[in-house]
Amino acid sequence: MLINNTPVVDADGNSNIHGVTVVYQVGETPQAPLEGFEASGAETVLGVEVKHDNPVTRTVVSENVDRLRFTFGVQMLQETMDKGDRNPSSVNLLIQFQRSGIWNTEFDITINGKITTQYLASVVADNLPPRPFSVRMVRVTPDSTTDRLQNKTLWSSYTEIIDIRQGYPGTAVAGLLVDAEQFGSQQVTRNYHLRGRIFQVPSNYDPDTRTYTGLWDGAFKPAYTNNPAWCTMDKLTHPRYGLGRRIGGADVDKWALYAIAQYCDQPVPDGFGGTEPRMTLNAYITTQRKAYDVLADFCSVMRCMPVWNGRKMTFI
Numbered sequence: 001m002l003i004n005n006t007p008v009v010d011a012d013g014n015s016n017i018h019g020v021t022v023v024y025q026v027g028e029t030p031q032a033p034l035e036g037f038e039a040s041g042a043e044t045v046l047g048v049e050v051k052h053d054n055p056v057t058r059t060v061v062s063e064n065v066d067r068l069r070f071t072f073g074v075q076m077l078q079e080t081m082d083k084g085d086r087n088p089s090s091v092n093l094l095i096q097f098q099r100s101g102i103w104n105t106e107f108d109i110t111i112n113g114k115i116t117t118q119y120l121a122s123v124v125a126d127n128l129p130p131r132p133f134s135v136r137m138v139r140v141t142p143d144s145t146t147d148r149l150q151n152k153t154l155w156s157s158y159t160e161i162i163d164i165r166q167g168y169p170g171t172a173v174a175g176l177l178v179d180a181e182q183f184g185s186q187q188v189t190r191n192y193h194l195r196g197r198i199f200q201v202p203s204n205y206d207p208d209t210r211t212y213t214g215l216w217d218g219a220f221k222p223a224y225t226n227n228p229a230w231c232t233m234d235k236l237t238h239p240r241y242g243l244g245r246r247i248g249g250a251d252v253d254k255w256a257l258y259a260i261a262q263y264c265d266q267p268v269p270d271g272f273g274g275t276e277p278r279m280t281l282n283a284y285i286t287t288q289r290k291a292y293d294v295l296a297d298f299c300s301v302m303r304c305m306p307v308w309n310g311r312k313m314t315f316i
Helices: 228-237 254-265 291-301
Strands: 020-025 040-050 056-060 067-074 078-080 089-099 102-113 119-125 133-139 153-162 173-178 198-202 220-224 267-269 275-277 306-308 313-315
Touching: 040 056, 040 133, 056 153, 067 089, 067 102, 067 133, 089 119, 102 119, 133 153, 198 228, 228 254, 228 291, 254 313, 291 306
Parallel strands: none
Antiparallel strands: 020 173, 040 153, 056 133, 067 119, 067 153, 089 102, 089 133, 198 220, 267 275, 306 313
């Protein structure tokens, strides 16, 4: 896991960033909710500038929303004086809900200080009007008319929060708590370097060394691999997202895939003095597509074609 492109823990197990709590589930069915996360939120990104004479309005329609979190801030906040000194400044914002046709102020916010990069803050509203209702952000402070005063305000996003603990069965999910104070005015970003799904691979296969020991008895074991042959086997036989409800393991020529898998795992020069597997498959399937099209794409990685020989799916 990386926060602002910095690994939370280095290769030796030492913490690069302190004050970080991470919980995750790997995608089992069923799985428990994440500890410490008592709500779920759907964020709507806006990224719009809020001007004095042009409040930004949005409508909330979902009956299931319990709370709203508003994220807002300034691009910069400073005033340059005649002698070149850069002094702190301030801006005033209002967050208003429309109740019975009347705009009511829920939050009166003032941002003070000297800020040289984008700064974002957030507030959470609990007492929501009956849905649907409108919400708007109003800038009370007049807009700057000179480059000497930098105080542009923006509404970054709002998040619809539902107070329910969800386990997200069948989905890998991570929750992250970060002490934002150590990042100052920086916006915190997160990235993950991860391996994908765990597949069924031959019982005599070591996916780390990509070696096969002895003769294969036809049995499988669970393990991570990016060998395209076993990725293909998974897509053909998995009942949730593959063809497993239409065909089973007996309908796939696993012996043909075994030979292809060994070919894919053979080391070849990587162009930098080392070696790499002949073929690997690292991909995200993010949209529903025709099964044969996905199968053909997978097979193209292995330089083969899927063929139904009248009894089972084989590969040539």
